[in-house]
Amino acid sequence: MSRPLPYHIYFFSGLLTCWISCTSSANKCTVRHEAADCSHLKLTQIPDDLPTNITVLNLTHNQLRRLPAANFTRYSQLTILDGGFNSISKLEPELCQSLPWLEILNLQHNEISQLSDKTFIFCMNLTELHLMSNTIQKIQNDPFKNLKNLIKLDLSHNGLSSTKLGTQLQLENLQELLLSNNKISSLTPEALDFLGNSSLKRLELSSNQIKEIQGSPCSSASY
DSSP states (O other): OOOOOOHHHHHHHHHHHHHHHHHHHHTSOEEETTEEEOTTSOOSSOOSOSOTTOSEEEOOSSOOOOOOGGGGGGGTTOSEEEOOSSOOOOOOTTHHHHOTTOOEEEOOSSOOOOOOTTTTTTOTTOSEEEOOSSOOOOOOSOTTTTOTTOOEEEOOSSOOOOSOOOSSSOOTTOOEEEOOSSOOOEEOSGGGGGGTTOOOOEEEOOSSOOOEEOSOTTTTSBO
């Protein structure tokens, strides 16, 4: 007949089980009502074991450097993706191709410095794009031309020296353009020509270095 284990062994065994369980749960995302919260977990890659029907994914305050499009194919129902406060430096054009229903993309406080014409080519359903607090100094060509449903664009706290964000008419449904805390020194009608057909209601230019305003660059917007 085997002898029962001493009490202290049971006690420490229980502590070990609890420690392992608590540690694992502390490193897992929480899911509630089709929204997954994976923030503050020191993640370096996109979790691959979340429910496929989630519509909201919070990846803020992690250690992500990329958002590989292939890692999001299982989460094709996402409408909101928050990747703020990471170290993302480049966006794959295929990201929105994997997320065809994406409406809100938040990438504030990352390390994005350049946007190409293809960056948002598949993001036709975006209504909000948050790119504040990155390192974007200049917008070349027309990275936003396919964002026909965009209502809000936030490029505040970057290094932009001009309000010129495109070379052709675009962003026809844009209502809010936030450009505060950049390095804009002058405001001209030509620099806002790309918004000629837009529904702009608010142009935020506070905390810039504007010394000159030529003509009436934006008579229908408040700034």
